[in-house]
Amino acid sequence: xxxxxxxxxxxxxxxxxxxxxxxxxxxxxxxxxxxxxxxxxxxxxxxxxxxxxxxxxxxxxxxxxxxxxxxxxxxxxxxxxxxxxxxxxxxxxxxxxxxxxxxxxxxxxxxxxxxxxxxxxxxxxxxxxxxxxxxxxxxxxxxxxxxxxxxxxxxxxxxxxxxxxxxxxxxxxxxxxxx
Ligand SMILES: CC(C)(COP(=O)(O)OP(=O)(O)OC[C@H]1O[C@@H](n2cnc3c(N)ncnc32)[C@H](O)[C@@H]1OP(=O)(O)O)[C@@H](O)C(=O)NCCC(=O)NCCS
Numbered sequence: 001x002x003x004x005x006x007x008x009x010x011x012x013x014x015x016x017x018x019x020x021x022x023x024x025x026x027x028x029x030x031x032x033x034x035x036x037x038x039x040x041x042x043x044x045x046x047x048x049x050x051x052x053x054x055x056x057x058x059x060x061x062x063x064x065x066x067x068x069x070x071x072x073x074x075x076x077x078x079x080x081x082x083x084x085x086x087x088x089x090x091x092x093x094x095x096x097x098x099x100x101x102x103x104x105x106x107x108x109x110x111x112x113x114x115x116x117x118x119x120x121x122x123x124x125x126x127x128x129x130x131x132x133x134x135x136x137x138x139x140x141x142x143x144x145x146x147x148x149x150x151x152x153x154x155x156x157x158x159x160x161x162x163x164x165x166x167x168x169x170x171x172x173x174x175x176x177x178x179x
Contacts, residue, residue, distance in 0.1 A: 001061055004120070006112045011105060013065035013112055015057045016050050016078065020066050023075040024050060027097045036134040037095050038158075056082060062121055067096065067109045076100040079109040081117045081126070086155030088165060089127035092117060094140065106140055114144070115177065118170050125169040129154070132162045141166040145176050 006013040016024075021043075028034050028041040028049075041049070056063035064078040077096030083089075092114055094106050117126060128141045129152050141148075146166040154161055 001058075003057060004065075004116060006065065006116055008108045008112050010070055011076075011109055011112070012068040012070055013079070013109060014068070015063060016053050016066045018050070020075050020078075021047055021050055023097065024066075024078065027077065027095065030098060033095065033098050036131040036137065037093075053078075053082075062117070064093065065109070065113055067105070069100070069105070076105060077109070079106065080113045081121065081123075084155075088129065088152040088154065089125070089167070090121075090123045091129055092126045092168075093128070094137070101136070107143055110140065110144060111177075114168065114173060118173055123170070125167055127152075127168075128166040129163045130166055132164060138164075138166070144168065145172065 003015045025043045025046040028046045031040055034040045053063045062081045064080040064082060066075055067077045067079055068074065069076050077094070077100060079092070079094040081090060081092055083091065092110060094110050096106050114126065117123060128137070128146055130137045130141060146168040149165045149167040152163045152165040153159070154163055
């Protein structure tokens with residue numbers, strides 16, 4: 001399988017590589033960033049996530065993209081499709097390091113990832129599973145045109161979380177992206 005490389009005006013998106021462990025672990029050590037994406041994690045758990053993502057690319061042909069800021073070459077986060085066991089729906093997930101917030105980077109990366117997902121995978125719709133208190137993530141979902149479709153039940157160990165399902169279907173996304 002040829003792994004996809006995506007490019008936007010300011011970002012490059014590519015599947016994770018082992019060297020992403022350092023910045024990824026730093027992101028997951030930051031309490032505010034990690035609050036809604038599984039809480040602060042040890043370096044070992046982040047290593048496991050990275051390996052699981054590589055496994056998802058190898059076994060499923062999709063997974064998170066690492067997001068690289070073109071101007072600096074810095075790893076600034078991970079965005080993309082996944083569908084973990086027991087998850088309520090196929091999701092486009094997003095998470096960036098804190099200094100990269102507030103610059104439109106998440107929207108730029110998510111747009112590229114959604115375009116790729118609808119072109120490459122047979123998913124008729126995608127979801128964003130968002131905690132009720134995660135205002136920044138809700139704002140991003142809204143900016144991308146997703147609509148809230150009720151609550152989601154997450155599998156253990158996330159089952160206590162109050163999450164909403166924000167949904168975007170293929171036809172609506174395509175219409176939105178047409179020039
Ligand atoms: C959720 C998350 C990805 C949102 O990131 P974000 O930077 O707020 O989202 P966007 O990329 O859409 O950026 C929008 C902001 O950039 C600003 N901006 C600056 N330059 C911009 C540009 N060129 N284009 C667009 N927006 C721009 C917008 O005005 C907006 O500012 P505001 O936050 O003051 O309203 C980020 O907060 C995050 O990583 N959180 C931690 C992980 C997490 O919780 N993930 C979600 C789990 S469901």
